[in-house]
Amino acid sequence: MSAPRDKLGRPIVVVTGMGVVTSLGAGKTDNWTRLTAGESGIRTVTRFPIDGLKTNMAGTVDFVTVEPFSSTGLTERLAAMATEEALEQADIGGKADFPGPLFLAVAPVEVEWPQRLELGRAVGRTEFDYGDMLHVSGGGRFTAYHRRFMFGSVASYLAEKFGTKGSPISLSTACASGATAIQLGVEAIRRGEADAALCVGADGSVNPEAMVRFSLLSALSTQNDPPRAASKPFSKNRDGFVMAEGAGAMVLESYESAMARGAKILGVVAGCGELTDSFHRTRSSPDGKPIIGCMRKTLADAGLEPEQIDHINAHGTATPENDKMEYNTTAVVFGDHLPKIPVSSNKSMVGHTISAAGAVEAVFSLLTLEHQRIPPTINYEIPDPSILFDVVGNTARDAKVTAVMSNSFGFGGQNASLILTREPL
Amino acid sequence: MTEPKSAGAKEVWITGIGIVSSLGEGLDAHWDALNEKKINVDDKRFAPHIVHPLAPVSFDAQIPKKGDQRQMEAWQRIGTYAAGLALDSAGVKGNKEILARMDMIVAAGGGERDIAVDAAILNADAKGNSGPGFLNERLMNDLRPTLFLAQLSNLLAGNIAIVHGVCGTSRTFMGEEAASIDAARIALARIESGQSDIALVGAAHNGERMDLLILYEFGDFNLTDKFAPVWQREDKSGFALGSAGCFLVLESREHAEARGAKPYAKLTKVVADLAQRKQPGAVTRSLEALWPKLGVGNSGSLITGATGAEPVTSDEKAFLRQHPGFAIRATGTMFGHTLETQFPLGLALAALSISRGALFPPNDPTGLEVEKADSPDQIVVVGAGHWQGEGMALVEAIK
Structure with a gap:
């Protein structure tokens, strides 16, 4: 029998292990329970003094501590926790002997x-x-x-701890980083360079200067009280995103290799796409063409028509501009089919895990496929009348989900999308 | 990790090179400087630390809008400038059709500080004037809102997209020297496999930064007191940070031929690994393990980004001594250590040497580097990071 290939003749890339840590908890079970219950992980920051800050809440991961504390140290710990969970599920390679490369999405590192x-x-x-x-x-x-405080330090630690092969790649595409890490893994497997890849996104960077930087760009919600209500994707009274910490990890394998070793297949990364916006450092091109192009490239890469997507895990940051732009562009891509697609933003509950977001949300997308249940967008009390998504507001919804598009858009014109399916389509 | 090249792998040409450094800007200026054995160091400004400062550059030539220049810290300006030179050199500057589908992989550091703001906060702290909210208040009031983006790693790529219109894909790799080895490796693999036709790859570094000197001083990596060529630092090891930007345009032979582009050389292989540097000689063994993957003979030319820091430089020397047929050139002597930029610089100088039909002369009183009279048709480029990461590439003449 010939090796299973996708519509474009490339090796099919499947997911055989996943791990996740967010402000809602550690592990898939805890996260899924709380996510589908509509709980918020956003709380008033206690890690450092908040006097003088306009925004004083975040989705910090307070149940994990590192000594001595640094954001990079916390990032490393979160990445390791998510990876351990993913490797345990995938049951691949020996101890500290992962049979493939590491692609790590991580925040830029500097002395703190x-x-x-x-x-x-x-x-x-x-x-x-x-x-x-x-x-x-x-x-x-x-x-x-x-x-x-070397940029490569987190990847170096993970490469040694988990025995990944070759030169580990640390990358940043801002808020799209986690999706880019998965995309690099998919590409390596499609090229036949590797049978397996470890793709991780991690971010532990809620610290005073990071909060101030986003605050000075007026990107953060200032609705501090109560913290759980701050992140309001697609709502009329949304006023910015909420910084958050977390990590998502995925073991990717070629379908052939996963089948050969009898691994349980959790889902398929059917398509990835990216397209750069050269309009402005922080704002999207007003015509939305780069985002539209990004989604269309991703559909083409997956060999799917818009009508085959039945859920969108939105970037949904809750900034006034993002959500509006995301709706306008998605409406162009999906046209008449859009009202039939339930849309939700995990960021309403876990906040924006920045460098980790693409990976965390890809894990949640696969859990959505597994459970046939879409996590809600909480704080959806006053819908924005100009955003006509079928938002899964406030309570989780059971639905038939076969293909999820997960979107990530970041500063610097970074746009990346993934399409995840339960089975090869 | 690198498998034998699959049948049907596309040939990849280097069709554009952009360099700006302490030696000047552009290919002719660099070729002349290398042949004149020019070295530009400043041992006063950060004394006793030594740096290779950026040569005077008119940024307007590649970044015409002052507003854009103001949105960037120095390393972003250096990189955006060098990227523009590379696009010019490849003949694709302003070609919207190509730029709109061009891949970009940038190896970036970042994190430039506002030294004055930091110093004021630290002095107040030392005087005991810092209550619980002091840091927050000072940062909220004193940080320039635009500084964040001007120092953010992926915004070098962002600025190249904005200024030059490179907007197919945009990926930023981080992780010091290894980041740019991997950038070249992934770009090559994508083009060879048909995932991409054309890519802009490179990096930029501002070596004239007090905060970076501090970071490397933590590990005692800086060269101090007196400049010496890289191979002559056995008694007093260290690197002298250098400012430089270097970008390459890589493209498939078919794509280059279809648009009539003139190549400098072809990029045949890029391989990389991460040795756990816990035992003496780990880097020597890592480089030895990579060497056979290039498939080169017993003699030729080799350009290395050896840093001058220890123990990695001695380890690399041990590796080089096992290949005595190769004429060696260390870019660190002339350019200083430019971290992420060192490997693209090596690739650029290899391609330049091949296109000019000569390897530039040695610049080494220890005798490790020897004259090479004949025209090189293969040049190996080596990079061993100051603390981690090893890689090499093969640049060849086009037959």
Whole structure:
């Protein structure tokens, strides 16, 4: 028998393991229970002082702690937790011997304030500049911070811990990063370079400066009270996204290789697509063409017609611009079929896990296919009359779901979409 | 991980090269500088640290809108500029049809700080003037709102899309030296397999940053006091950060021929690995394991991004000594260490050397680098990251 191929003659890429951590909890079971119950993981930040911040809530993962604390350290821990769950489910390779490459979506790394303050205090004076700090940086006192704040450090840790093969790739396509990590894995398997790939998205970067940066761009919701009601995708009174932490991990394999080892197949990554918007650093092209093109490329890559999509896991950040643009572009792509597609945004409950979002939402999309149940978009009390999606508002909905489109759009004109199915179509 | 090339793999040409560095901008300026053995270091500005500062550049030539320039920190400007040079060199600048479907893989760092804002906060903290909300208030009041995007890693690609219109796909790889080895590896694999026809690949680095010097000083990686060529740093190891941007246009032979593009060379192989550097000689073994995948003979030319930091440079030297038939050139001596940019720079200089029919002269008093008289038809490019990541590529003349 010839190897199973997709409509374009490429190896079919299936998912055989998944793991997830969000502010709702660790693991698929906890997350799915809470997600479909419409619970929110958004809470007032307690990790650091919130005085003076316009936005003081986030979807922090407070049940995971790392010592000494750094956002990069937390990211690493979250990525490892999600990966452990995915590998346990996939039951692939030996211990610390994953038989394929690692693609990791991760936030850009930099020295953080606790460490910068520590360095400043090490100068031992009250008037000093960066040059004085440079003077006390060497000599072994801060050696661990070199590795900690290398961009490749999280991937390096995961590659060693899980024994992935080759050079691990750390990537950022802003809010689309998690989807891009999956796309890189799919492409490697389609090229025949690998039979399996580990694709992870992780983000633990709720810290003061990160919140301030998004705040200064007026991107965050300021509806702090109550925190659980802050993230309102597709609502008329939405006012921004809510920063959040989490990780999603997927073991991808060629269908052939998964079948050969008798692995349980959780779903298929039927298509991926991306298209860059060159209009503006943070805003979408007003005609929406890059997003429309991204979704159409993804449908073409999956060999599917718009009518074959029966659920959209929306980017749905709850910023005024994103949700409006997402509706307008989706309406162009799906036309008359759009009213028949239930749409939901996981970000109403877990917040925007930024670099992890594409991976976290791909895991939730596959759980939706598994359970034939669509998680709700909570806080959907005042629908935006200009957004005519069939929003799965406030309570989960049972539905026949065969193919899910998961969308991710990010700063820097990054657009990426995935199509996930239960079976090869 | 790299399998033998599948039958039907497309030949990939390097049809565009853009370089800006401490030695100048453009191919002629770099070729002349390399032949004159020019080195441009500044040992005063960050004394005792040494850097290779960016040569004077008129950014307007590639980034015409001042508004765009203001939205970028230095590394983004350097990269956007070099990307423009590469597109010009490939003859695709302004070709909307091609740019709209061009892939882009950028290897990026990022994180440029507002040094003055940081210093004010740190000084207040040292004076005990920092209550619980102090950091938040200072950041809310003092950070420029545009700084975030100007230092955000994927916004180098974003700016290249905005300024030059490269908007097929856009991926940013991170992770120091290895990021650009992987960028070249993935771009090559995508074109070879027909997943893509044409790609812009490269990186940019601003080495004149106090915050970066601090980051590398944590690990005692910086070269201080006195400049020495990379191979002559055995007594006092370290790298001198360099400012540079380098981008390449890679495309399938069919695509290049169909539009009548003139190639510099072809990119035949890119391989990479991650050694766990826990035992002495791990990098030597990693490079030795990659070497046979290139399929080269016993002699030829080799351009390395060796950093001058230890122990990796000694490990790499041990590897190089096992291939005595190769004429070696270390870009670190002339350009400094440009992190993500070092590997594309090696690829660019390999392609340039092949297209000019000569390897540029050695610049090494230790004798590791030797003269090479004949015209190179194969050049190996090697990269071993200062703390992790190893890779190599083969650049060849087009027959």
